[in-house]
Amino acid sequence: MEQTLFSSDFRLGILGGGQLGKMMLYTTRKWDIQTYVMDSDDTAPAFEGCTVFFEGDIMDYEAVMELGRQVDVLTIEIENVNVKALQDLEDEGIAVSPSAKVLNLIRNKATQKKFYQEKSLPTAPFEAMDQPDVNTSREFPFIWKSAEGGYDGKGVKVIRSAADLKDLPAAECIYEDMVDFDMELAVIVARNAKGEMKTYPVVEMEFHPEANQVEYVICPARIPEEVSKKARDLALKVSEAFDHVGLLAVEMFLTKSGEILVNEVAPRPHNSGHYSIEGAVTDQFEQQVRCVLNLPLGSTDTVLPAVMVNLVGTEGHTGNVVYDGIEEILAMDGVTPHIYGKKQTRPFRKMGHVTIVAKEIEKARELAEVVKGKIKVVALAG
Amino acid sequence: MEQTLFSSDFRLGILGGGQLGKMMLYTTRKWDIQTYVMDSDDTAPAFEGCTVFFEGDIMDYEAVMELGRQVDVLTIEIENVNVKALQDLEDEGIAVSPSAKVLNLIRNKATQKKFYQEKSLPTAPFEAMDQPDVNTSREFPFIWKSAEGGYDGKGVKVIRSAADLKDLPAAECIYEDMVDFDMELAVIVARNAKGEMKTYPVVEMEFHPEANQVEYVICPARIPEEVSKKARDLALKVSEAFDHVGLLAVEMFLTKSGEILVNEVAPRPHNSGHYSIEGAVTDQFEQQVRCVLNLPLGSTDTVLPAVMVNLVGTEGHTGNVVYDGIEEILAMDGVTPHIYGKKQTRPFRKMGHVTIVAKEIEKARELAEVVKGKIKVVALAG
Numbered sequence: 001m002e003q004t005l006f007s008s009d010f011r012l013g014i015l016g017g018g019q020l021g022k023m024m025l026y027t028t029r030k031w032d033i034q035t036y037v038m039d040s041d042d043t044a045p046a047f048e049g050c051t052v053f054f055e056g057d058i059m060d061y062e063a064v065m066e067l068g069r070q071v072d073v074l075t076i077e078i079e080n081v082n083v084k085a086l087q088d089l090e091d092e093g094i095a096v097s098p099s100a101k102v103l104n105l106i107r108n109k110a111t112q113k114k115f116y117q118e119k120s121l122p123t124a125p126f127e128a129m130d131q132p133d134v135n136t137s138r139e140f141p142f143i144w145k146s147a148e149g150g151y152d153g154k155g156v157k158v159i160r161s162a163a164d165l166k167d168l169p170a171a172e173c174i175y176e177d178m179v180d181f182d183m184e185l186a187v188i189v190a191r192n193a194k195g196e197m198k199t200y201p202v203v204e205m206e207f208h209p210e211a212n213q214v215e216y217v218i219c220p221a222r223i224p225e226e227v228s229k230k231a232r233d234l235a236l237k238v239s240e241a242f243d244h245v246g247l248l249a250v251e252m253f254l255t256k257s258g259e260i261l262v263n264e265v266a267p268r269p270h271n272s273g274h275y276s277i278e279g280a281v282t283d284q285f286e287q288q289v290r291c292v293l294n295l296p297l298g299s300t301d302t303v304l305p306a307v308m309v310n311l312v313g314t315e316g317h318t319g320n321v322v323y324d325g326i327e328e329i330l331a332m333d334g335v336t337p338h339i340y341g342k343k344q345t346r347p348f349r350k351m352g353h354v355t356i357v358a359k360e361i362e363k364a365r366e367l368a369e370v371v372k373g374k375i376k377v378v379a380l381a382g
Numbered sequence: 383m384e385q386t387l388f389s390s391d392f393r394l395g396i397l398g399g400g401q402l403g404k405m406m407l408y409t410t411r412k413w414d415i416q417t418y419v420m421d422s423d424d425t426a427p428a429f430e431g432c433t434v435f436f437e438g439d440i441m442d443y444e445a446v447m448e449l450g451r452q453v454d455v456l457t458i459e460i461e462n463v464n465v466k467a468l469q470d471l472e473d474e475g476i477a478v479s480p481s482a483k484v485l486n487l488i489r490n491k492a493t494q495k496k497f498y499q500e501k502s503l504p505t506a507p508f509e510a511m512d513q514p515d516v517n518t519s520r521e522f523p524f525i526w527k528s529a530e531g532g533y534d535g536k537g538v539k540v541i542r543s544a545a546d547l548k549d550l551p552a553a554e555c556i557y558e559d560m561v562d563f564d565m566e567l568a569v570i571v572a573r574n575a576k577g578e579m580k581t582y583p584v585v586e587m588e589f590h591p592e593a594n595q596v597e598y599v600i601c602p603a604r605i606p607e608e609v610s611k612k613a614r615d616l617a618l619k620v621s622e623a624f625d626h627v628g629l630l631a632v633e634m635f636l637t638k639s640g641e642i643l644v645n646e647v648a649p650r651p652h653n654s655g656h657y658s659i660e661g662a663v664t665d666q667f668e669q670q671v672r673c674v675l676n677l678p679l680g681s682t683d684t685v686l687p688a689v690m691v692n693l694v695g696t697e698g699h700t701g702n703v704v705y706d707g708i709e710e711i712l713a714m715d716g717v718t719p720h721i722y723g724k725k726q727t728r729p730f731r732k733m734g735h736v737t738i739v740a741k742e743i744e745k746a747r748e749l750a751e752v753v754k755g756k757i758k759v760v761a762l763a764g
Contacts, residue, residue: 006705007762008725026408029431032723049411049431281715296713303685323388331678333663341414343390380389 003072005293011036011051012293013071015058017044019340019350020269020285021077023277025049027286033293038067045341046077061085068094075246075292077268079107080149095193097245097292098267105242106267110147110174116262119241121234123262124253126176132168138175147172156212179261181253185221186272187235189248190287193294197239198287199232200280200300203272205251208312213348216368217308218361219275223254231260238262246291247284249273271310271353278336278355279306304334305361307368311337311352311377313345319379321345323352328374334358335371351377385454387675393418393433394675395453397440399426401722401732402651402667403459405659407431409668415675420449427723428459443467450476457628457674459650461489462531479575479627479674480649487624488649492529492556498644501623503616505644506635508558514550520557529554538594561643563635567603568654569617571630572669575676579621580669581614582662582682585654587633590694595730598750599690600743601657605636613642620644628673629666631655653692653735660718660737661688686716687743689750693719693734693759695727701761703727705734710756716740717753733759 003009010033014021017039025046028035037050040057047053056063058078064085068074073095074086087100098106105115110128117123132144146155146169158178159165184207188200204221205214221228235250242248242265249270251263273284282290282298290297311323320343329335339352354371358364385391392415396403399421407428410417419432422439429435438445440460446467450456455477456468469482480488487497492510499505514526522544528537528551540560541547566589570582586603587596603610617632624630624647631652633645655666664672664680672679693705702725711717721734736753740746 004704004762006708006721008703008723022411025431026411029404029408029723030718030720032721048433049407051430290712295709298712299715321390322386326388327677330672330680333681336412338412339388339414341390341411380386 005033005072006031008032008034010034011071011073012289013067013074014038014046014050014077015064015067015074015081016077017041017046017050017053018077019045019352021046022049022340023274023285023338024077024269024288027289030286031289033289036067036071038063043343048341058082065089068096073097073292075268075288076103079103079267083107095292095294097193099243099245102242102244102267106265108147108172109145109264110172112264113174113176115241116238121238121241121262122260124177124179126174128172128174130172131170132165132173134162134165136162136165136175141178143176143178144168145174145176147174179253180256182256183221183223183254184263185223185231185252185254185260186217186270187231187250187252188270188273188276188284189235189239189244189250190291190297190300191239191245191248192291192297193245196297197236198297198300199235200273200276200284201302202228202231203275205272213312213350214271214310216365217272217275218365219279219306219308220302220361222361227254227258227260234260234262238265242267245294247273247288271308271350274338274353275306275308275355277338278357279303304357304359305364306355306357307361307364309354309356309368309372310350311339311354311375313347313349313351313377315347317377317379318346319344321351322378322380324376324378325374329354329371332367332371334364335367337375345377345379387415387454388413390414390416392416393453393455394671395449395456396420396428396432397446397449397456397458397463398460399423399428399432399435400459401427401734403428404431404722405656405667405720406459406651406670409671412668413671415671418449418453420445425725430723440464447471450478455479455674457650457670458485461485461649465489477575477674477676481625481627484624484626484649488647490529490554491527491646492554494646495556495558497623498620503620503623503644504642506559506561508556510554510556512554513552514547514555516544516547518544518547518557523560525558525560526550527556527558529556561635562638564638565603565605565636566645567605567613567634567636567642568599568652569613569632569634570652570655570658570666571617571621571626571632572673572679572682573621573627573630574673574679575627578679579618580679580682581617582655582658582666583684584610584613585657587654595694595732596653596692598747599654599657600747601661601688601690602684602743604743609636609640609642616642616644620647624649627676629655629670653690656720656735657688657690657737659720660739661685686739686741687746689738689743689746691736691738691750691754692732693721693736693757695729695731695733695759697729699759699761700728701726703733704760704762705757706760707757711736711753714749714753716746717749719757727759727761
């Protein structure tokens with residue numbers, strides 16, 4: 001039975017129970033929206049705080065159909081879901097955001113890149129192929145990317161010579177020119193079904209040199225106003241091209257020659273928007289709930305300049321987690337740790353993040369290094 | 383077994399599952415602190431979002447002992463708990479905040495008023511008695527207050543003539559002078575076991591003329607700086623006098639002659655501090671968690687001037703709740719509704735609140751009236 005929004009019985013389904021889902025639950029609790037969450041792991045971060053937890057595989061057609069038929073609106077917190085089920089649920093009249101169409105375009109990197117090309121959205125030159133071609137005539141170095149399943153630095157490799165091509169999986173992939181960039185930027189676009197759109201400020205992403213994971217996100221990016229405007233305009237065009245409902249995180253390169261190229265997108269809340277919990281009027285998780293429930297969008301204005309630091313498992317530590325030094329950073333003004341609630345740490349696993357706000361962005365960036373030096377994600381001794 | 387704070391197994395017990403408990407859970411989720419919540423109603427607002435829910439009577443000795451022995455720290459979100467059990471748990475070495483001693487002093491209004499008198503803390507003149515005395519020589523009008531069990535305007539009555547004394551319950555009570563006041567103020571004091579103390583800014587409480595419930599809370603109060611300082615100093619003295627660990631909300635009268643009198647206190651998060659979720663750097667619920675876990679206190683500074691409006695059930699409406707007009711207020715900048723998640727509405731029941739922030743307090747106060755006019759808590763038709 002279809003339920004009235006803002007009665008006590010409106011049900012939002014979320015596929016995936018990770019930290020992104022967990023942080024969406026703060027908003028659903030605030031507005032008393034019932035949440036039906038599915039994940040194969042019943043110790044997943046979003047297990048607590050949802051109304052009903054379904055232990056199930058979000059790649060499984062039947063499991064997703066079963067969940068989807070019990071909710072008023074269905075969304076995701078990770079792209080690796082059974083898209084066929086989403087399509088069939090849409091056809092049955094259930095509101096699904098992002099749509100199966102968008103997920104199909106995005107989940108395969110070759111398809112995604114071809115889409116940008118077709119829509120004349122600037123992106124790095126590439127070629128798509130069914131499997132790596134060792135006899136390529138492409139100039140070294142270039143980037144190999146697996147078309148499917150890549151995440152957090154997995155499925156991506158810099159190819160410096162033909163030898164680097166030998167051990168790659170025999171699966172669909174792209175070869176992409178290495179972009180000579182100054183900075184990696186991201187813009188989150190919010191769009192509801194009415195077509196109302198807003199962009200968050202441009203953020204700057206600093207990567208960890210070894211793990212190929214984002215280490216710091218800096219908001220606002222330290223770029224001229226006209227570059228910022230250009231990046232936000234491009235992000236809007238990308239969201240419109242996809243006809244996407246929900247958040248779309250658009251990752252971009254700012255090249256040394258001042259061009260902005262779309263790298264890739266994520267149709268959901270994104271690591272580059274975590275700062276918004278403390279740094280923006282409306283945080284990205286609330287904004288995602290607003291988008292998928294077709295509510296008016298909240299302000300994306302910044303409250304204070306912010307830097308977000310990812311808390312990842314320390315190398316050499318595997319086991320029951322403890323957050324060493326957290327009490328010290330809790331004593332620092334403008335510093336907010338978020339712990340995702342994963343019981344086990346392992347090297348480079350995303351375990352939480354810390355937001356640092358300050359009146360000046362350079363001050364926040366300095367404090368972020370101090371924070372990084374104090375807090376360590378380690379395994380509990382004994 | 384005692385657990386390490388900021389491991390994944392640290393357990394905080396909360397007696398009571400109402401909205402105050404629910405809003406504390408946002409912080410425990412953020413920091414992955416396991417919560418054991420007890421309430422007799424398994425549709426209580428804090429049912430979702432806690433780790434383990436115990437259906438049980440928090441006035442029952444055995445129930446409270448059972449919960450208390452399973453946690454590392456025990457706190458409350460309502461004063462009506464079995465205090466004997468808290469005392470025995472303290473004696474067993476469990477950290478309990480607020481202490482049984484403080485609850486015993488506070489829960490009985492006669493004891494509380496005598497405590498202020500002993501400690502030379504200014505309060506309105508009163509007399510305590512075992513039951514109402516109809517032959518009082520006290521000058522009319524005055525206030526009758528039941529010593530125990532009063533809440534949200536219940537157990538309080540203005541006595542204008544001897545006739546008003548006839549129908550009062552034959553139970554312990556106080557007669558108190560009617561204070562000729564300009565304003566009702568409140569200050570929330572935070573204190574951890576290390577003795578670190580902070581006060582939130584002084585707020586002004588506007589009451590609903592009929593329901594005797596707070597209708598608007600205005601932060602900061604529109605009073606001169608020296609009055610504000612006096613109120614914050616007095617609140618600190620009250621918290622110190624109780625040797626209290628946790629939040630203490632100190633309600634005060636500002637008299638027409640400029641005196642500040644302590645009215646009553648609550649040893650927990652308080653309606654007068656709800657604005658802090660959007661209006662302060664550290665919200666009162668996070669601060670309460672910091673206090674009871676003996677963590678460093680967060681900044682109590684204001685982010686923006688704020689007004690909080692209570693959302694109570696509309697007269698004439700009883701049944702399954704719906705929040706009429708909420709989409710309209712979601713489109714207003716600086717307006718954040720909070721829905722507690724009670725399934726049933728009834729006249730004047732506290733169902734939620736709305737925070738309005740703006741650059742100027744008068745602007746926020748104006749917007750608060752607009753909000754109040756748009757959103758209605760009603761029963762769902764059909």
